[in-house]
Amino acid sequence: MGKLIDHSTILIWLFYAAIRKSPRRWWFYFWFVSLPIGLLLFFLRPLVIDPLFHKFEPLKQKDPALTASLERMAQRAGQNIPPERMFWMRASEKTTAIDAYVAGFGASKRIVVYDTTIARATTPKSCS
Numbered sequence: 753m754g755k756l757i758d759h760s761t762i763l764i765w766l767f768y769a770a771i772r773k774s775p776r777r778w779w780f781y782f783w784f785v786s787l788p789i790g791l792l793l794f795f796l797r798p799l800v801i802d803p804l805f806h807k808f809e810p811l812k813q814k815d816p817a818l819t820a821s822l823e824r825m826a827q828r829a830g831q832n833i834p835p836e837r838m839f840w841m842r843a844s845e846k847t848t849a850i851d852a853y854v855a856g857f858g859a860s861k862r863i864v865v866y867d868t869t870i871a872r873a874t875t876p877k878s879c880s
Contacts, residue, residue, distance in 0.1 A: 798856040798864075808864070811838040815870055822863055837862040844868050 770778045793801075802808070812819045812835050819835050826833045833854070843849070843866040850873055852865040 795856060795858065795860050798860050798862050802855070802864075807842040808839040809842075811835070811840045811863070811865060814840040814867075815865075818865065818870065822865075826863070831861070833861055833863055839864045840867060840870065841865065842867050844871075 767782070770781055774781065811822070819838050822838055823833070823835055831854075839862060841864050843851070847866075848868055850866065850869045852863065852869055854861065854863050856862055
């Protein structure tokens with residue numbers, strides 16, 4: 753706890769020092785520093801952070817037809833998301849919502865489909 757207080761005190765001191773030094777542009781400097789940090793977190797979220805809270809399995813094992821349909825849809829949208837980066841997520845332990853999402857960018861980009869979505873939703877014949 754002591755180190756957390758020391759680090760946060762130093763960060764707050766740096767924040768106020770930047771405001772005093774440059775009262776008109778301090779926001780730009782902090783934005784400039786926070787931009788790469790935000791991009792790094794956006795890249796790492798699907799690889800590191802999400803697996804801490806949810807269980808993921810390859811979608812191809814759970815629903816091969818849906819995997820093929822999503823692959824075609826992604827290609828039509830101009831996205832390169834191979835079946836190896838499409839996942840089934842066990843969300844039923846925490847929610848009953850029907851949902852799916854795309855997360856990350858570059859090599860971390862992936863499609864995730866909730867298990868509740870697969871259990872309750874149907875695929876239109878025109879998307880197959």
